[in-house]
Amino acid sequence: MQKYSIFNLVKNALSNHENWDLAWKDPTPKKEYDVVIIGGGGHGLATAYYLAKEHNITNVAIIEKGWIGGGNVGRNTTIIRSNYMHDDNALFSEFGMDLWRKMSQDLNYNVMFSPRGIINLAHSDAQMNVYARRGNSMRLNGIDAVLLNREQVKEIIPMADFSENVRFPIFGGLMQPSAGTARHDAVAWGYARQADSMGVDIIQNCEVTGFDISAGKINGVRTSRGDIKVKKIGLCVAGSTNILAEKLNMTLPIETHLLQACVSEPVKPVLDRVVTFGAGHFYISQSDKGEMVMGGDLDGYNSYAQRGNLPTLQHVLTEGIAMMPFLSKLKMLRTWGGIMDMSMDGSPIIDKTHIEGLYLNCGWCYGGFKATPASGWTFAHTIAQDRVHKLNAGYSLERFNTGYLLDEKGLGTKTWIS
Amino acid sequence: MLYIFCPHCGMRSQNEFSYGGDATVKRPELNKEVSDKDWDNFVYNRKSLRGKHWELWQHISGCRQWIKVERDTGTHEIFNTLKADEEISK
Numbered sequence: 271m272q273k274y275s276i277f278n279l280v281k282n283a284l285s286n287h288e289n290w291d292l293a294w295k296d297p298t299p300k301k302e303y304d305v306v307i308i309g310g311g312g313h314g315l316a317t318a319y320y321l322a323k324e325h326n327i328t329n330v331a332i333i334e335k336g337w338i339g340g341g342n343v344g345r346n347t348t349i350i351r352s353n354y355m356h357d358d359n360a361l362f363s364e365f366g367m368d369l370w371r372k373m374s375q376d377l378n379y380n381v382m383f384s385p386r387g388i389i390n391l392a393h394s395d396a397q398m399n400v401y402a403r404r405g406n407s408m409r410l411n412g413i414d415a416v417l418l419n420r421e422q423v424k425e426i427i428p429m430a431d432f433s434e435n436v437r438f439p440i441f442g443g444l445m446q447p448s449a450g451t452a453r454h455d456a457v458a459w460g461y462a463r464q465a466d467s468m469g470v471d472i473i474q475n476c477e478v479t480g481f482d483i484s485a486g487k488i489n490g491v492r493t494s495r496g497d498i499k500v501k502k503i504g505l506c507v508a509g510s511t512n513i514l515a516e517k518l519n520m521t522l523p524i525e526t527h528l529l530q531a532c533v534s535e536p537v538k539p540v541l542d543r544v545v546t547f548g549a550g551h552f553y554i555s556q557s558d559k560g561e562m563v564m565g566g567d568l569d570g571y572n573s574y575a576q577r578g579n580l581p582t583l584q585h586v587l588t589e590g591i592a593m594m595p596f597l598s599k600l601k602m603l604r605t606w607g608g609i610m611d612m613s614m615d616g617s618p619i620i621d622k623t624h625i626e627g628l629y630l631n632c633g634w635c636y637g638g639f640k641a642t643p644a645s646g647w648t649f650a651h652t653i654a655q656d657r658v659h660k661l662n663a664g665y666s667l668e669r670f671n672t673g674y675l676l677d678e679k680g681l682g683t684k685t686w687i688s
Numbered sequence: 689m690l691y692i693f694c695p696h697c698g699m700r701s702q703n704e705f706s707y708g709g710d711a712t713v714k715r716p717e718l719n720k721e722v723s724d725k726d727w728d729n730f731v732y733n734r735k736s737l738r739g740k741h742w743e744l745w746q747h748i749s750g751c752r753q754w755i756k757v758e759r760d761t762g763t764h765e766i767f768n769t770l771k772a773d774e775e776i777s778k
């Protein structure tokens with residue numbers, strides 16, 4: 271594989287950039303692999319990469335029904351953070367933050383990680399207390415957290431509405447300075463390119479249609495491009511988890527819901543942080559191109575549509591305008607949606623299953639982009655060693671039976687209001 | 689925008705309704721011993737497939753009744769609506 275470097279850039283310029291290697295190949299599926307990863311989203315690609323890099327397992331195929339990066343990894347609003355209260359979530363996410371900081375070097379691919387900080391706004395005294403508590407929990411776990419008062423918030427984001435007579439006045443906020451954003455496509459492509467270079471087969475336009483299981487053990491997968499023999503399968507299909515679970519005769523604590531996002535026309539730099547509204551569900555950041563990137567609530571009913579309805583968008587943008595009135599002047603450029611694997615406690619599952627050789631990675635809700643490196647790393651460990659790592663021990667499927675739920679927001683099992 | 693036929697009020701826009709989830713989930717009977725597995729299935733486990741889905745909606749900005757709606761989760765086409773106490777025919 272050619273390294274991406276200034277030297278190679280200059281060298282290739284001499285031949286009009288016509289001789290670069292393909293970033294990854296387009297192989298035909300082999301008859302047999304050691305591990306098959308289903309789903310070429312961020313998590314599947316990262317898992318394959320860490321299987322090869324950390325565990326020397328390279329006879330691996332990623333089976334993707336569409337094209338890599340066509341799922342949620344290419345549809346999200348790219349917020350990366352570890353501002354969690356529960357230990358399992360906090361330690362897992364902070365481990366991920368460390369991988370994010372090193373990712374561009376590690377992958378030799380500029381993922382444009384931008385630790386610009388995230389501010390969660392508070393709109394009441396009670397909310398300030400809750401944020402103080404969350405901030406303290408974060409700091410106990412070694413994560414940076416700063417509680418800001420109204421004046422401090424105003425200094426950072428003066429364009430927010432600080433007038434007195436508003437329905438949800440800004441009391442202050444909780445900031446994680448090390449949080450930020452990254453270029454989502456680059457993350458998928460960077461992992462794909464490195465995994466490919468270590469021998470992983472990235473097989474696109476190939477749908478998994480069934481499983482070959484006997485005596486409780488995985489023997490293979492059926493795909494639209496033929497049967498493949500394999501003893502270990504990692505399921506990383508995000509919003510399609512329930513569809514494949516049915517083929518495995520499993521019913522999971524997951525529902526599939528739709529989340530929309532949108533971007534405005536590009537404008538000059540105005541917002542250099544990620545900001546979330548605390549009296550509803552709205553978040554915003556500005557992309558390098560200048561677009562305001564915005565999102566909020568789920569559409570609110572089970573959906574596989576991959577495109578949203580207007581009432582939710584209107585609701586979300588109304589919150590945005592309440593928080594930052596200047597947004598009402600902007601024209602909307604694009605809206606889109608992705609289907610989310612909403613788990614019943616809002617936390618993910620990375621675990622073995624009762625079927626030998628079947629490993630489960632799902633339940634990412636709307637926060638799975640930031641988890642991409644840590645999820646891939648721990649899932650690769652779980653598959654390679656056939657046991658969970660301590661970082662993902664809390665993400666067991668069993669917790670729904672034992673009661674050790676990880677409900678960060680305390681919302682209960684109504685996934686559609688999460 | 690979805691348009692939902694409320695069996696009590698007629699055709700109304702989605703804005704008047706709030707969602708209540710899978711309508712086929714049944715609470716285990718309380719007068720007998722309930723296994724953990726049955727509770728799990730009731731509280732947490734959902735099929736949530738692509739295609740026809742029976743679900744609960746409440747007409748909160750109308751008659752405030754709960755109703756059952758059969759909707760396609762891929763296309764959002766609505767096939768059928770029932771009053772809360774009407775049985776879903778298989």
Ligand SMILES: Cc1cc2nc3c(=O)[nH]c(=O)nc-3n(C[C@H](O)[C@H](O)[C@H](O)COP(=O)(O)OP(=O)(O)OC[C@H]3O[C@@H](n4cnc5c(N)ncnc54)[C@H](O)[C@@H]3O)c2cc1C
Nearest residue numbers: 309311312313335341342343347349478608637638639640
């Ligand atoms: C609008 C929106 C905003 C979001 N914002 C954020 C955010 O700001 N921060 C954050 O952390 N997270 C965010 N998320 C969530 C995040 O994008 C997801 O949790 C994460 O991308 C899911 O993991 P993935 O990348 O592996 O999924 P995907 O990219 O969806 O990968 C799953 C892949 O599986 C494939 N597949 C499915 N079925 C089959 C089959 N039968 N055979 C073969 N392949 C199959 C799909 O085609 C798909 O490519 C957002 C999501 C959306 C939709």
Ligand SMILES: [Zn+2]
Nearest residue numbers: 694697747751
């Ligand atoms: Zn009604």
